[in-house]
Amino acid sequence: MKALQIRRSAGKFGIARIASAVAPATAAKLGPLELRTIDDPECPGDGWHRVRTRLAGICGSDLSLVEGHASTYFDEYVSFPFVPGHEVIGELDDGTRVILEPVLGHEARGAAPPFPGAAPGDGDDYAHLAISSVNGGIGPGIQTGFCCSTGGGWAPWFWAHDSQLHRISDDMPDERAVLVEPLAGGIHAALLTAPTVAGVEQPLVAVLGAGTMGLAAIAGLKRYVPGVRVVVGARYPHQIALATAFGADLVVQAAKLDRAVRREAGCHLIGDTLSSGAHATIDAVGTSESITDCLRITRPRGRVVLMGMPAEVKLDLTGLWHRETELKGAYTYGTETMPDGATERTFELAIDTANQIEAERLLSATYPLDDHVGAIAHAAAAGRRGAVKIAFDLR
Amino acid sequence: MPRPGFVLEVDKSTPPILFWRGEGFSLERLPADRSRVIYPAEPLAGLDDVDGHIRNALLNPVDMDPLPALLKPDMKLTICFDDASLSLPKMRKPDTRQRIIEAVLDLAAAAGVDDIHLIAALGLHRRMHEYELRHVLGDRIFDAFHPRGMLYQHDAEDYDNLTVIGETDHGEVLEINKRVAESDLVVYANVNQVAMDGGWKSITTGVASYRCLSYHHNPVTLQNTRSLMDRHNSDLHKSVWRLGKVLEDHGPKIFTVETTINTDAFPSPFDFLSKREWEWNAKDRAIYLATQKSLNRTPNRLARKIFHGIESPYATTSVQAGFTPSVHEITLKHVYDQHIVPVEGQTDILTMGIPFISPYNPEGIMNPILVMCMGLGYLFNMYRNKPLVREGGVVIMTHPTYREFNPVHHPSYIDFYDEVLADTTDPVVMSEKWEKKYAEDEWYRHLYRTGNAYHGVHPFYAWYWGAHGQQWAGKVIIVGGDPTAVRRLGFTPASTLDDAFEIASDVVGRSPTISHLHVPGVLVADVV
Numbered sequence: 001m002k003a004l005q006i007r008r009s010a011g012k013f014g015i016a017r018i019a020s021a022v023a024p025a026t027a028a029k030l031g032p033l034e035l036r037t038i039d040d041p042e043c044p045g046d047g048w049h050r051v052r053t054r055l056a057g058i059c060g061s062d063l064s065l066v067e068g069h070a071s072t073y074f075d076e077y078v079s080f081p082f083v084p085g086h087e088v089i090g091e092l093d094d095g096t097r098v099i100l101e102p103v104l105g106h107e108a109r110g111a112a113p114p115f116p117g118a119a120p121g122d123g124d125d126y127a128h129l130a131i132s133s134v135n136g137g138i139g140p141g142i143q144t145g146f147c148c149s150t151g152g153g154w155a156p157w158f159w160a161h162d163s164q165l166h167r168i169s170d171d172m173p174d175e176r177a178v179l180v181e182p183l184a185g186g187i188h189a190a191l192l193t194a195p196t197v198a199g200v201e202q203p204l205v206a207v208l209g210a211g212t213m214g215l216a217a218i219a220g221l222k223r224y225v226p227g228v229r230v231v232v233g234a235r236y237p238h239q240i241a242l243a244t245a246f247g248a249d250l251v252v253q254a255a256k257l258d259r260a261v262r263r264e265a266g267c268h269l270i271g272d273t274l275s276s277g278a279h280a281t282i283d284a285v286g287t288s289e290s291i292t293d294c295l296r297i298t299r300p301r302g303r304v305v306l307m308g309m310p311a312e313v314k315l316d317l318t319g320l321w322h323r324e325t326e327l328k329g330a331y332t333y334g335t336e337t338m339p340d341g342a343t344e345r346t347f348e349l350a351i352d353t354a355n356q357i358e359a360e361r362l363l364s365a366t367y368p369l370d371d372h373v374g375a376i377a378h379a380a381a382a383g384r385r386g387a388v389k390i391a392f393d394l395r
Numbered sequence: 396m397p398r399p400g401f402v403l404e405v406d407k408s409t410p411p412i413l414f415w416r417g418e419g420f421s422l423e424r425l426p427a428d429r430s431r432v433i434y435p436a437e438p439l440a441g442l443d444d445v446d447g448h449i450r451n452a453l454l455n456p457v458d459m460d461p462l463p464a465l466l467k468p469d470m471k472l473t474i475c476f477d478d479a480s481l482s483l484p485k486m487r488k489p490d491t492r493q494r495i496i497e498a499v500l501d502l503a504a505a506a507g508v509d510d511i512h513l514i515a516a517l518g519l520h521r522r523m524h525e526y527e528l529r530h531v532l533g534d535r536i537f538d539a540f541h542p543r544g545m546l547y548q549h550d551a552e553d554y555d556n557l558t559v560i561g562e563t564d565h566g567e568v569l570e571i572n573k574r575v576a577e578s579d580l581v582v583y584a585n586v587n588q589v590a591m592d593g594g595w596k597s598i599t600t601g602v603a604s605y606r607c608l609s610y611h612h613n614p615v616t617l618q619n620t621r622s623l624m625d626r627h628n629s630d631l632h633k634s635v636w637r638l639g640k641v642l643e644d645h646g647p648k649i650f651t652v653e654t655t656i657n658t659d660a661f662p663s664p665f666d667f668l669s670k671r672e673w674e675w676n677a678k679d680r681a682i683y684l685a686t687q688k689s690l691n692r693t694p695n696r697l698a699r700k701i702f703h704g705i706e707s708p709y710a711t712t713s714v715q716a717g718f719t720p721s722v723h724e725i726t727l728k729h730v731y732d733q734h735i736v737p738v739e740g741q742t743d744i745l746t747m748g749i750p751f752i753s754p755y756n757p758e759g760i761m762n763p764i765l766v767m768c769m770g771l772g773y774l775f776n777m778y779r780n781k782p783l784v785r786e787g788g789v790v791i792m793t794h795p796t797y798r799e800f801n802p803v804h805h806p807s808y809i810d811f812y813d814e815v816l817a818d819t820t821d822p823v824v825m826s827e828k829w830e831k832k833y834a835e836d837e838w839y840r841h842l843y844r845t846g847n848a849y850h851g852v853h854p855f856y857a858w859y860w861g862a863h864g865q866q867w868a869g870k871v872i873i874v875g876g877d878p879t880a881v882r883r884l885g886f887t888p889a890s891t892l893d894d895a896f897e898i899a900s901d902v903v904g905r906s907p908t909i910s911h912l913h914v915p916g917v918l919v920a921d922v923v
Contacts, residue, residue: 256813263810268838275838 024380056153057087085153186216233257435916441710456717516601595639771861796876
């Protein structure tokens with residue numbers, strides 16, 4: 001079948017890295033992502049289903065790979081060549097529409113789950129992600145879309161395990177369903193602020209960045225973290241409008257987030273750093289500058305949740321040390337402990353949230369696979385071009 | 396003999412007229428046969444012997460005993476003086492305040508007074524930098540008093556050092572600096588540049604608390620201040636005068652020294668700014684062109700530095716001392732002698748060029764809020780009887796209105812622009828919804844008290860200053876301004892003056908009458 005595929009090629013990754021500085025389209029043209037005819041992947045075993053892609057989103061982590069910026073950390077957690085695409089709404093052979101929860105967890109790999117009823121992303125030992133499955137079915141890979149054995153969403157079809165599939169009702173449009181995966185990521189990050197703001201009378205959470213993930217976090221905060229006041233730094237007018245629509249209490253230009261948080265917290269601005277600040281801050285950008293900004297505006301003993309994938313960054317951590325700031329990663333989703341102590345699967349929360357906020361409004365444009373250069377260029381410049389989520393349409 | 400101000404009816408032979416545009420200017424052609432230019436009077440002649448006139452005023456005051464008779468060896472003497480908001484631009488050394496205070500100190504020394512404090516009466520303005528204090532007072536006074544803690548700046552947030560003097564029959568509480576209140580004698584050294592300043596306003600605002608100022612620095616009072624340059628038709632001044640009566644009845648003895656200056660603001664090479672355009676000679680035109688072209692290529696920061704570096708060759712035109720209200724009446728006469736220009740009737744449009752400076756950005760950036768304050772606050776209010784523009788008419792200003800702020804001087808202005816103006820430009824609404832938060836913000840309070848920041852509430856006051864003009868005008872257009880900033884102010888941006896007239900036609904039709912308030916030069920249009 002014709003699919004988009006990434007092969008391990010140091011030269012192509014290097015070219016993409018250089019080219020992306022010039023134009024994302026150039027990186028897509030010259031980089032490691034290619035549209036080619038590939039062999040159909042073999043079924044990994046029992047419990048696996050063929051999923052025909054309907055819509056597949058382009059995520060920031062996809063872009064960092066295509067542009068050659070991904071960290072070498074993942075070298076052992078992926079297996080080449082692979083078909084990207086982990087934000088997927090697809091269809092089983094019997095016509096059932098499913099959303100993919102892409103983490104290739106214990107069950108998919110034939111390993112014992114960390115606890116009964118665990119979600120694919122749960123657990124405190126990631127060995128299963130980096131080694132081939134115990135039954136030999138699939139190679140290393142953190143998720144579908146990074147594994148050589150399963151295929152991925154940027155292809156007409158791929159393999160997915162029972163444990164990864166969420167069947168959806170007919171009244172949920174594809175355009176909404178394709179946003180569930182990023183929404184789950186945002187909700188997970190939002191819930192990671194909950195322990196920090198628990199018991200606080202007027203909890204204040206700042207969100208830096210209002211692309212897909214930032215918006216998802218805002219929606220998650222307002223739905224699942226009771227009483228929290230959310231201040232958002234956004235860059236573009238459409239992001240400001242969406243952040244407001246999703247319930248943010250105050251949305252300002254990203255460059256002015258520090259002053260907005262200062263006003264909300266009623267604290268001082270000492271040099272570049274707030275004397276107090278937000279109880280927790282979600283970084284939905286993932287650069288040296290954004291993390292630095294988040295550390296500046298989070299109050300001493302507060303928490304910074306890193307939702308944007310940071311790769312290599314350069315940080316002065318003196319302030320973190322002095323303020324005893326907690327830096328918390330927020331990767332994907334799993335089983336959440338809610339503020340009231342109950343447990344929920346993030347994906348179930350995300351499906352509910354997608355319906356509630358009518359998430360299809362975040363899907364700005366779709367492309368056919370053979371226009372992947374245009375799609376990647378659009379996704380890489382989504383904010384600037386007034387867009388949020390870009391996806392491939394294979395219907 | 397200096398020529399008085401006058402009204403020029405624009406015809407086809409009238410040359411283009413000078414408009415300030417911040418740290419630059421332009422020449423604009425006004426429509427013939429329906430435009431007029433209000434020109435200020437030429438600078439009046441100054442006094443020959445200013446020090447002699449000051450001594451004479453101290454020895455022969457109005458409605459008070461001579462100063463030497465009021466000075467006793469064991470007394471508490473406090474000398475208050477106007478801050479860096481006067482004069483604009485700053486005057487050449489020696490500053491009149493230095494001359495007055497040196498004369499007062501000579502007499503105090505002769506009388507054996509040794510408990511003397513000098514207080515900069517800055518109200519809620521920013522604290523002056525050391526170099527500004529040295530400029531105003533001279534090195535001798537600064538070095539003698541400042542190191543010993545006897546020269547300092549009023550702190551409207553230091554409640555341990557504020558005291559209530561009394562209350563007016565309108566319920567206005569006079570709360571002022573405790574040292575001033577407890578002094579046996581207070582001497583006030585004033586420089587009067589416009590009719591708004593001086594009189595009871597000097598003490599009752601300069602050394603008052605925020606609470607005290609809020610009785611008259613509010614939207615309703617300012618909307619009914621018609622105008623700021625006409626004390627008897629100004630609700631602000633009526634309130635201030637009521638507070639002054641409380642001060643007179645229950646406060647310390649006040650010995651006011653007021654001085655007036657002429658309008659000779661620009662030394663060479665900028666002296667062409669003060670000339671009437673049709674009298675420009677070849678040299679003036681060449682300097683204008685060279686200056687304008689250089690300024691167009693000069694970064695804002697450098698242009699600002701050049702303009703704020705100007706030291707004006709003002710001449711002192713009068714000195715009077717004694718009982719505050721009596722002194723001020725004489726002062727007003729001298730101010731009006733310089734400023735009043737009789738004008739017949741109103742027009743549909745008022746145009747004005749906004750300069751690089753206002754009372755609230757000496758040595759700083761003219762941020763968008765100050766552009767509004769300067770245009771609708773100060774320049775619009777340069778009238779007696781009636782505004783130059785009819786009610787519902789259009790005010791057109793020229794200024795770059797860049798979105799720049801001085802973070803040291805104007806920290807709360809930045810937030811006011813981002814937060815308050817994003818919510819409302821209505822002064823009444825903002826006063827109810829936002830003012831308290833800014834007035835009580837601990838960070839602003841800290842920066843006002845220890846740094847060089849205007850008080851947190853000050854951008855509100857700057858905005859209220861334009862409340863009457865804002866209410867009066869049917870539309871306000873800024874030519875050449877950053878469109879985003881102009882819209883944030885609630886105004887309409889235009890790229891050229893002709894575009895502005897086109898936009899204005901929606902409100903005033905296609906053949907409106909136009910008045911241009913010629914700046915520089917300071918004038919008060921007496922509109923009948």
